Amino acid sequence: MNNIEMCFFGIDELTDYEMEQFTEEALFAQDVLLNKRGPGAEFTGWVDLPVNYDKEEFARIKKAAEKIRSDSKALVVCGIGGSYLGAAAALDFLKGGMYNLKCADGSDLQIFFAGNNMNATYIKTILDLVKDKDFSLNVISKSGTTMETSISFRIFRKALEDKYGKEEAAERIYATTDKEKGALKTLADKEGYETFVVPDDIGGRYSVLTAVGLLPIAAAGCDIDQLMEGAAAMREELTSMAEEKEDDEELIVSDVVGYAALRQQLYSWDKFIEIFESYDPDLKMFSEWLKQLFGESEGKDGYGIFPASLTFTTDLHSMGQMIQDGERNIFETIIEIKPTKDVLGIPAFEEDFDGFKYLEGKNVDWLNLQAMAGTCQAHSDGDVPQILFRVPERSEFYLGQLFYFFEYACGISAYVEGVNPFNQPGVETYKKNIKEILAKYKK
Protein backbone atom coordinates (compact mmCIF):
# COMPACT_ATOMS: atom_id res chain seq x y z
CA MET A 1 0.00 0.00 0.00
CA ASN A 2 1.21 3.51 -0.81
CA ASN A 3 2.11 5.79 2.06
CA ILE A 4 1.72 9.45 2.77
CA GLU A 5 4.97 11.01 1.58
CA MET A 6 6.63 14.05 3.08
CA CYS A 7 9.08 16.27 1.23
CA PHE A 8 10.23 19.86 1.58
CA PHE A 9 11.40 22.77 -0.53
CA GLY A 10 13.07 26.11 0.03
CA ILE A 11 14.97 25.02 3.15
CA ASP A 12 18.44 24.91 1.59
CA GLU A 13 20.35 26.69 4.31
CA LEU A 14 19.60 24.05 6.94
CA THR A 15 22.91 22.68 8.19
CA ASP A 16 23.26 19.07 9.30
CA TYR A 17 24.23 20.30 12.74
CA GLU A 18 21.08 22.39 13.16
CA MET A 19 18.85 19.66 11.85
CA GLU A 20 20.46 17.09 14.11
CA GLN A 21 19.94 19.27 17.16
CA PHE A 22 16.18 19.67 16.63
CA THR A 23 15.82 16.07 15.50
CA GLU A 24 17.39 14.85 18.72
CA GLU A 25 15.06 17.08 20.71
CA ALA A 26 12.08 15.76 18.74
CA LEU A 27 13.18 12.15 19.31
CA PHE A 28 13.46 12.87 23.01
CA ALA A 29 10.02 14.53 22.99
CA GLN A 30 8.60 11.46 21.24
CA ASP A 31 9.99 9.30 24.03
CA VAL A 32 8.43 11.58 26.62
CA LEU A 33 5.08 11.38 24.81
CA LEU A 34 5.06 7.61 24.40
CA ASN A 35 6.25 6.93 27.93
CA LYS A 36 3.76 9.39 29.40
CA ARG A 37 6.44 11.40 31.16
CA GLY A 38 5.49 14.91 30.00
CA PRO A 39 3.06 17.55 31.23
CA GLY A 40 -0.55 16.59 30.46
CA ALA A 41 0.38 12.89 30.16
CA GLU A 42 -2.99 12.01 31.66
CA PHE A 43 -4.55 13.22 28.37
CA THR A 44 -2.61 10.99 26.00
CA GLY A 45 -5.26 8.28 25.66
CA TRP A 46 -5.44 9.14 21.93
CA VAL A 47 -1.96 7.61 21.35
CA ASP A 48 -3.26 4.04 21.68
CA LEU A 49 -6.87 4.78 20.78
CA PRO A 50 -6.73 3.31 17.24
CA VAL A 51 -6.01 -0.13 18.73
CA ASN A 52 -7.46 0.31 22.16
CA TYR A 53 -11.01 1.58 21.87
CA ASP A 54 -14.30 0.45 23.32
CA LYS A 55 -15.53 -2.11 20.75
CA GLU A 56 -18.97 -2.34 22.32
CA GLU A 57 -19.43 1.41 22.03
CA PHE A 58 -18.04 1.35 18.49
CA ALA A 59 -20.76 -1.16 17.52
CA ARG A 60 -23.38 1.04 19.19
CA ILE A 61 -22.13 4.05 17.21
CA LYS A 62 -22.65 2.12 13.98
CA LYS A 63 -26.10 1.04 15.08
CA ALA A 64 -27.11 4.56 16.08
CA ALA A 65 -25.78 5.85 12.74
CA GLU A 66 -27.93 3.31 10.90
CA LYS A 67 -30.98 4.32 12.92
CA ILE A 68 -30.38 8.00 12.16
CA ARG A 69 -29.98 7.21 8.46
CA SER A 70 -33.19 5.23 8.44
CA ASP A 71 -35.46 7.55 10.43
CA SER A 72 -34.05 11.00 9.52
CA LYS A 73 -33.32 13.17 6.53
CA ALA A 74 -31.08 15.51 8.53
CA LEU A 75 -28.81 15.34 11.56
CA VAL A 76 -28.00 18.48 13.53
CA VAL A 77 -24.70 18.25 15.39
CA CYS A 78 -24.29 20.69 18.27
CA GLY A 79 -20.70 21.14 19.39
CA ILE A 80 -17.80 23.58 19.22
CA GLY A 81 -14.00 23.42 18.93
CA GLY A 82 -12.78 19.89 19.38
CA SER A 83 -16.39 18.79 19.72
CA TYR A 84 -17.13 19.46 16.02
CA LEU A 85 -14.10 20.33 13.92
CA GLY A 86 -12.93 16.75 13.36
CA ALA A 87 -16.31 15.57 12.12
CA ALA A 88 -16.75 18.66 9.95
CA ALA A 89 -13.27 18.11 8.47
CA ALA A 90 -14.02 14.46 7.79
CA LEU A 91 -17.36 15.11 6.10
CA ASP A 92 -15.93 17.69 3.71
CA PHE A 93 -12.88 15.50 3.02
CA LEU A 94 -14.88 12.35 2.37
CA LYS A 95 -18.19 13.59 0.99
CA GLY A 96 -17.22 16.99 -0.45
CA GLY A 97 -18.02 20.41 1.00
CA MET A 98 -21.25 20.59 -1.00
CA TYR A 99 -22.68 17.28 0.24
CA ASN A 100 -25.69 18.94 1.88
CA LEU A 101 -26.67 20.51 -1.42
CA LYS A 102 -26.18 17.21 -3.24
CA CYS A 103 -28.66 15.45 -0.96
CA ALA A 104 -31.10 18.31 -0.40
CA ASP A 105 -33.58 16.24 -2.45
CA GLY A 106 -33.68 13.69 0.38
CA SER A 107 -31.44 11.16 -1.36
CA ASP A 108 -29.08 11.03 1.63
CA LEU A 109 -28.76 12.36 5.18
CA GLN A 110 -27.92 16.05 5.44
CA ILE A 111 -25.64 17.04 8.31
CA PHE A 112 -25.67 20.53 9.80
CA PHE A 113 -23.24 21.81 12.39
CA ALA A 114 -24.79 24.14 14.97
CA GLY A 115 -23.53 25.08 18.41
CA ASN A 116 -20.30 26.50 17.01
CA ASN A 117 -21.39 30.16 17.22
CA MET A 118 -24.12 32.33 18.75
CA ASN A 119 -25.34 33.99 15.58
CA ALA A 120 -29.13 33.94 15.51
CA THR A 121 -29.39 34.02 11.71
CA TYR A 122 -27.03 31.06 11.32
CA ILE A 123 -28.93 28.95 13.85
CA LYS A 124 -32.35 30.00 12.54
CA THR A 125 -31.32 29.11 8.98
CA ILE A 126 -30.50 25.55 10.08
CA LEU A 127 -33.75 25.41 12.03
CA ASP A 128 -35.70 26.46 8.93
CA LEU A 129 -33.83 23.93 6.80
CA VAL A 130 -34.59 20.98 9.08
CA LYS A 131 -37.91 21.77 10.72
CA ASP A 132 -40.09 20.25 7.99
CA LYS A 133 -37.93 17.13 7.67
CA ASP A 134 -37.47 14.17 9.93
CA PHE A 135 -34.34 15.03 11.86
CA SER A 136 -32.16 13.89 14.77
CA LEU A 137 -29.78 15.66 17.08
CA ASN A 138 -26.29 14.82 18.30
CA VAL A 139 -25.19 17.09 21.14
CA ILE A 140 -21.47 16.86 21.87
CA SER A 141 -19.77 18.43 24.86
CA LYS A 142 -17.16 16.90 27.10
CA SER A 143 -17.75 19.41 29.89
CA GLY A 144 -21.49 19.61 29.22
CA THR A 145 -21.46 23.30 30.08
CA THR A 146 -20.18 25.07 26.95
CA MET A 147 -22.47 27.99 26.25
CA GLU A 148 -22.59 27.93 22.43
CA THR A 149 -23.38 24.21 22.42
CA SER A 150 -25.96 24.48 25.22
CA ILE A 151 -27.84 27.36 23.55
CA SER A 152 -28.12 25.58 20.20
CA PHE A 153 -29.00 22.34 21.91
CA ARG A 154 -31.89 24.07 23.71
CA ILE A 155 -33.18 25.45 20.41
CA PHE A 156 -33.05 22.14 18.52
CA ARG A 157 -34.26 20.08 21.47
CA LYS A 158 -37.30 22.36 21.68
CA ALA A 159 -37.90 22.01 17.94
CA LEU A 160 -37.68 18.22 18.23
CA GLU A 161 -39.99 18.06 21.25
CA ASP A 162 -42.52 20.35 19.56
CA LYS A 163 -42.45 18.21 16.44
CA TYR A 164 -42.43 14.70 17.89
CA GLY A 165 -43.40 15.03 21.55
CA LYS A 166 -40.98 14.46 24.41
CA GLU A 167 -40.84 10.69 24.14
CA GLU A 168 -40.04 10.36 20.45
CA ALA A 169 -37.72 13.37 20.63
CA ALA A 170 -35.72 11.54 23.29
CA GLU A 171 -35.21 8.70 20.84
CA ARG A 172 -33.79 11.14 18.32
CA ILE A 173 -31.31 12.82 20.66
CA TYR A 174 -27.82 11.37 21.06
CA ALA A 175 -25.53 12.88 23.69
CA THR A 176 -21.74 12.53 23.51
CA THR A 177 -20.24 13.63 26.79
CA ASP A 178 -18.37 12.63 29.94
CA LYS A 179 -19.02 9.06 31.03
CA GLU A 180 -20.44 10.01 34.40
CA LYS A 181 -20.42 13.70 35.27
CA GLY A 182 -21.64 17.05 33.98
CA ALA A 183 -24.95 18.75 33.18
CA LEU A 184 -25.38 17.02 29.83
CA LYS A 185 -24.78 13.54 31.24
CA THR A 186 -27.30 14.23 34.02
CA LEU A 187 -29.92 15.46 31.56
CA ALA A 188 -29.30 12.59 29.13
CA ASP A 189 -29.77 10.02 31.89
CA LYS A 190 -32.92 11.73 33.11
CA GLU A 191 -34.48 12.04 29.65
CA GLY A 192 -33.27 8.64 28.40
CA TYR A 193 -31.06 9.86 25.53
CA GLU A 194 -28.59 7.36 24.15
CA THR A 195 -25.15 8.47 25.33
CA PHE A 196 -21.62 8.06 24.03
CA VAL A 197 -18.43 8.79 25.88
CA VAL A 198 -15.67 11.35 25.52
CA PRO A 199 -12.95 9.42 27.36
CA ASP A 200 -11.38 11.07 30.42
CA ASP A 201 -7.89 10.78 28.97
CA ILE A 202 -8.65 12.44 25.62
CA GLY A 203 -9.11 16.19 25.22
CA GLY A 204 -11.45 17.82 22.69
CA ARG A 205 -8.99 18.48 19.87
CA TYR A 206 -7.62 14.92 20.02
CA SER A 207 -11.08 13.34 20.10
CA VAL A 208 -12.03 12.93 16.44
CA LEU A 209 -11.53 9.16 16.58
CA THR A 210 -13.83 8.80 19.61
CA ALA A 211 -17.63 8.97 19.46
CA VAL A 212 -17.22 12.76 19.14
CA GLY A 213 -16.20 12.39 15.50
CA LEU A 214 -17.28 8.84 14.78
CA LEU A 215 -21.05 9.19 15.23
CA PRO A 216 -21.54 12.08 12.77
CA ILE A 217 -19.03 10.52 10.35
CA ALA A 218 -20.78 7.15 10.46
CA ALA A 219 -24.19 8.83 10.19
CA ALA A 220 -22.98 10.42 6.96
CA GLY A 221 -22.47 6.91 5.61
CA CYS A 222 -18.67 6.90 5.82
CA ASP A 223 -16.71 3.79 6.76
CA ILE A 224 -15.46 4.29 10.31
CA ASP A 225 -13.77 0.85 10.36
CA GLN A 226 -11.48 2.06 7.58
CA LEU A 227 -10.91 5.35 9.39
CA MET A 228 -9.72 3.49 12.50
CA GLU A 229 -7.65 1.10 10.40
CA GLY A 230 -5.87 4.01 8.76
CA ALA A 231 -5.11 5.55 12.15
CA ALA A 232 -3.94 2.16 13.47
CA ALA A 233 -1.63 1.69 10.46
CA MET A 234 -0.10 5.11 11.04
CA ARG A 235 0.27 4.42 14.76
CA GLU A 236 2.01 1.13 14.01
CA GLU A 237 4.42 2.80 11.58
CA LEU A 238 5.31 5.68 13.90
CA THR A 239 5.59 3.74 17.14
CA SER A 240 7.62 0.92 15.60
CA MET A 241 10.06 3.45 14.13
CA ALA A 242 10.23 5.09 17.56
CA GLU A 243 11.44 1.79 18.99
CA GLU A 244 14.21 1.37 16.42
CA LYS A 245 15.92 4.70 17.24
CA GLU A 246 19.40 4.05 15.84
CA ASP A 247 20.88 1.88 13.14
CA ASP A 248 24.68 1.84 12.51
CA GLU A 249 24.88 5.08 14.51
CA GLU A 250 22.47 6.80 12.12
CA LEU A 251 19.39 8.25 13.77
CA ILE A 252 16.19 6.65 12.54
CA VAL A 253 13.78 9.48 11.96
CA SER A 254 10.18 8.99 10.95
CA ASP A 255 8.45 11.70 8.94
CA VAL A 256 6.51 12.72 12.01
CA VAL A 257 9.67 13.37 14.01
CA GLY A 258 11.17 15.11 10.98
CA TYR A 259 8.11 17.33 10.63
CA ALA A 260 8.01 18.25 14.33
CA ALA A 261 11.76 18.99 14.30
CA LEU A 262 11.52 21.07 11.15
CA ARG A 263 8.62 23.16 12.47
CA GLN A 264 10.60 24.01 15.59
CA GLN A 265 13.75 24.65 13.54
CA LEU A 266 11.82 27.10 11.36
CA TYR A 267 10.31 28.73 14.45
CA SER A 268 13.82 29.29 15.79
CA TRP A 269 14.51 31.22 12.57
CA ASP A 270 11.55 33.50 13.31
CA LYS A 271 9.25 31.73 10.89
CA PHE A 272 6.46 32.04 13.39
CA ILE A 273 3.46 31.61 11.08
CA GLU A 274 2.60 28.22 9.62
CA ILE A 275 0.07 28.29 6.82
CA PHE A 276 -1.78 25.02 6.24
CA GLU A 277 -2.62 24.87 2.56
CA SER A 278 -4.26 22.71 0.00
CA TYR A 279 -5.38 23.07 -3.57
CA ASP A 280 -8.73 21.49 -2.76
CA PRO A 281 -11.62 23.46 -1.18
CA ASP A 282 -12.86 20.24 0.43
CA LEU A 283 -9.84 20.38 2.74
CA LYS A 284 -10.75 23.76 4.22
CA MET A 285 -12.28 22.23 7.32
CA PHE A 286 -9.35 19.84 7.67
CA SER A 287 -7.15 22.96 7.86
CA GLU A 288 -9.53 24.38 10.48
CA TRP A 289 -9.06 21.19 12.48
CA LEU A 290 -5.27 21.53 12.13
CA LYS A 291 -5.43 25.16 13.24
CA GLN A 292 -7.23 24.23 16.43
CA LEU A 293 -4.98 21.24 17.06
CA PHE A 294 -1.76 23.21 16.80
CA GLY A 295 -3.05 26.58 18.01
CA GLU A 296 -4.61 25.27 21.23
CA SER A 297 -1.79 22.84 21.89
CA GLU A 298 1.17 25.14 21.27
CA GLY A 299 0.01 28.69 21.92
CA LYS A 300 1.10 28.97 25.53
CA ASP A 301 3.41 30.75 27.93
CA GLY A 302 4.16 33.47 25.37
CA TYR A 303 5.26 30.95 22.71
CA GLY A 304 3.79 29.18 19.72
CA ILE A 305 3.79 29.07 15.95
CA PHE A 306 0.66 30.87 14.73
CA PRO A 307 -1.38 28.47 12.56
CA ALA A 308 -3.21 29.93 9.58
CA SER A 309 -4.88 28.31 6.59
CA LEU A 310 -5.41 29.06 2.92
CA THR A 311 -6.98 27.31 -0.03
CA PHE A 312 -5.26 27.63 -3.38
CA THR A 313 -5.53 28.70 -6.06
CA THR A 314 -8.41 30.78 -4.63
CA ASP A 315 -6.36 32.56 -1.99
CA LEU A 316 -3.39 33.17 -4.26
CA HIS A 317 -5.56 35.98 -5.57
CA SER A 318 -5.85 37.53 -2.12
CA MET A 319 -2.90 36.38 -0.01
CA GLY A 320 -0.40 35.39 -2.72
CA GLN A 321 1.21 38.82 -2.63
CA MET A 322 1.80 38.66 1.12
CA ILE A 323 3.28 35.19 0.92
CA GLN A 324 5.54 36.02 -2.00
CA ASP A 325 6.70 39.40 -0.89
CA GLY A 326 5.58 40.35 2.62
CA GLU A 327 7.47 39.88 5.88
CA ARG A 328 9.56 36.69 5.72
CA ASN A 329 8.06 35.13 8.82
CA ILE A 330 6.02 32.29 7.31
CA PHE A 331 6.35 28.70 6.23
CA GLU A 332 3.83 26.54 4.45
CA THR A 333 2.55 23.04 5.14
CA ILE A 334 0.78 21.77 2.06
CA ILE A 335 -1.49 18.77 1.78
CA GLU A 336 -1.86 17.35 -1.67
CA ILE A 337 -4.29 14.56 -2.42
CA LYS A 338 -3.53 12.68 -5.58
CA PRO A 339 -6.42 13.08 -8.01
CA THR A 340 -7.74 9.57 -8.68
CA LYS A 341 -9.37 9.98 -12.05
CA ASP A 342 -10.00 12.51 -14.74
CA VAL A 343 -13.10 14.16 -13.38
CA LEU A 344 -13.56 17.12 -15.64
CA GLY A 345 -11.99 18.00 -18.98
CA ILE A 346 -11.63 21.49 -20.41
CA PRO A 347 -14.14 21.86 -23.26
CA ALA A 348 -13.23 22.82 -26.81
CA PHE A 349 -14.50 25.80 -28.82
CA GLU A 350 -13.74 26.71 -32.38
CA GLU A 351 -12.26 30.11 -31.67
CA ASP A 352 -9.49 30.86 -29.14
CA PHE A 353 -11.39 33.64 -27.36
CA ASP A 354 -9.36 33.53 -24.12
CA GLY A 355 -5.96 32.30 -25.30
CA PHE A 356 -6.43 28.96 -23.52
CA LYS A 357 -7.30 26.83 -26.55
CA TYR A 358 -4.08 24.85 -26.08
CA LEU A 359 -5.53 23.47 -22.83
CA GLU A 360 -8.60 21.92 -24.44
CA GLY A 361 -9.08 18.29 -23.47
CA LYS A 362 -6.81 18.55 -20.41
CA ASN A 363 -8.21 17.60 -17.02
CA VAL A 364 -8.86 20.49 -14.60
CA ASP A 365 -7.05 18.55 -11.83
CA TRP A 366 -3.99 18.33 -14.06
CA LEU A 367 -4.09 22.09 -14.43
CA ASN A 368 -4.38 22.44 -10.66
CA LEU A 369 -1.18 20.40 -10.29
CA GLN A 370 0.63 22.67 -12.73
CA ALA A 371 -0.57 25.67 -10.73
CA MET A 372 0.78 24.02 -7.59
CA ALA A 373 4.19 23.37 -9.20
CA GLY A 374 4.40 27.00 -10.29
CA THR A 375 3.36 28.28 -6.88
CA CYS A 376 5.82 26.07 -4.97
CA GLN A 377 8.62 27.31 -7.22
CA ALA A 378 7.58 30.95 -6.79
CA HIS A 379 7.37 30.61 -3.00
CA SER A 380 10.76 28.88 -2.87
CA ASP A 381 12.19 31.80 -4.84
CA GLY A 382 10.48 34.11 -2.34
CA ASP A 383 12.24 32.38 0.59
CA VAL A 384 9.17 30.60 1.94
CA PRO A 385 10.02 27.15 3.31
CA GLN A 386 7.50 24.51 2.30
CA ILE A 387 6.67 21.12 3.72
CA LEU A 388 4.55 18.97 1.43
CA PHE A 389 2.48 15.91 2.32
CA ARG A 390 1.35 13.80 -0.62
CA VAL A 391 -1.69 11.67 0.18
CA PRO A 392 -2.26 8.74 -2.23
CA GLU A 393 -6.06 8.95 -2.23
CA ARG A 394 -9.06 10.59 -0.65
CA SER A 395 -10.46 7.82 1.52
CA GLU A 396 -11.38 7.01 5.12
CA PHE A 397 -8.16 4.99 5.46
CA TYR A 398 -5.88 7.89 4.54
CA LEU A 399 -7.94 10.38 6.52
CA GLY A 400 -7.43 8.18 9.59
CA GLN A 401 -3.69 8.26 8.85
CA LEU A 402 -3.70 12.04 8.54
CA PHE A 403 -5.63 12.62 11.78
CA TYR A 404 -3.26 10.39 13.70
CA PHE A 405 -0.09 11.73 12.07
CA PHE A 406 -0.86 15.34 12.92
CA GLU A 407 -2.01 14.62 16.50
CA TYR A 408 1.25 12.78 17.09
CA ALA A 409 3.31 15.51 15.38
CA CYS A 410 1.59 18.14 17.50
CA GLY A 411 2.30 16.30 20.75
CA ILE A 412 6.00 16.01 19.88
CA SER A 413 6.34 19.55 18.57
CA ALA A 414 4.70 21.10 21.66
CA TYR A 415 7.02 19.13 23.93
CA VAL A 416 10.03 20.38 21.94
CA GLU A 417 8.66 23.89 22.44
CA GLY A 418 8.39 23.14 26.16
CA VAL A 419 4.65 23.51 26.73
CA ASN A 420 1.82 21.22 27.80
CA PRO A 421 0.08 20.18 24.54
CA PHE A 422 -3.04 18.91 26.28
CA ASN A 423 -4.49 21.78 28.28
CA GLN A 424 -6.20 24.99 27.13
CA PRO A 425 -6.11 27.51 29.98
CA GLY A 426 -6.74 30.39 27.53
CA VAL A 427 -10.01 28.89 26.32
CA GLU A 428 -11.10 28.28 29.88
CA THR A 429 -10.45 31.96 30.68
CA TYR A 430 -12.81 33.11 27.94
CA LYS A 431 -15.48 30.61 29.02
CA LYS A 432 -15.20 31.78 32.63
CA ASN A 433 -15.33 35.50 31.70
CA ILE A 434 -18.46 35.23 29.59
CA LYS A 435 -20.22 33.43 32.42
CA GLU A 436 -19.13 36.15 34.85
CA ILE A 437 -20.45 38.89 32.54
CA LEU A 438 -23.80 37.09 32.32
CA ALA A 439 -24.00 36.32 36.03
CA LYS A 440 -25.71 39.63 36.78
CA TYR A 441 -28.73 38.48 34.74
CA LYS A 442 -29.28 35.47 37.00
CA LYS A 443 -32.42 35.81 39.06
Ligand code: PA5
Ligand atom coordinates in the same frame (compact mmCIF):
# COMPACT_ATOMS: atom_id res chain seq x y z
O1 PA5 B 1 -10.08 21.17 22.42
C1 PA5 B 1 -10.74 21.57 23.35
O2 PA5 B 1 -10.60 21.11 24.50
C2 PA5 B 1 -11.81 22.64 23.18
O3 PA5 B 1 -11.78 23.20 21.90
C3 PA5 B 1 -13.18 22.05 23.41
O4 PA5 B 1 -13.37 20.98 22.52
C4 PA5 B 1 -14.29 23.08 23.21
O5 PA5 B 1 -14.07 24.20 24.02
C5 PA5 B 1 -15.65 22.47 23.56
O6 PA5 B 1 -15.65 21.98 24.86
P1 PA5 B 1 -16.74 20.94 25.36
O7 PA5 B 1 -16.60 19.68 24.59
O8 PA5 B 1 -16.48 20.76 26.81
O9 PA5 B 1 -18.09 21.58 25.11
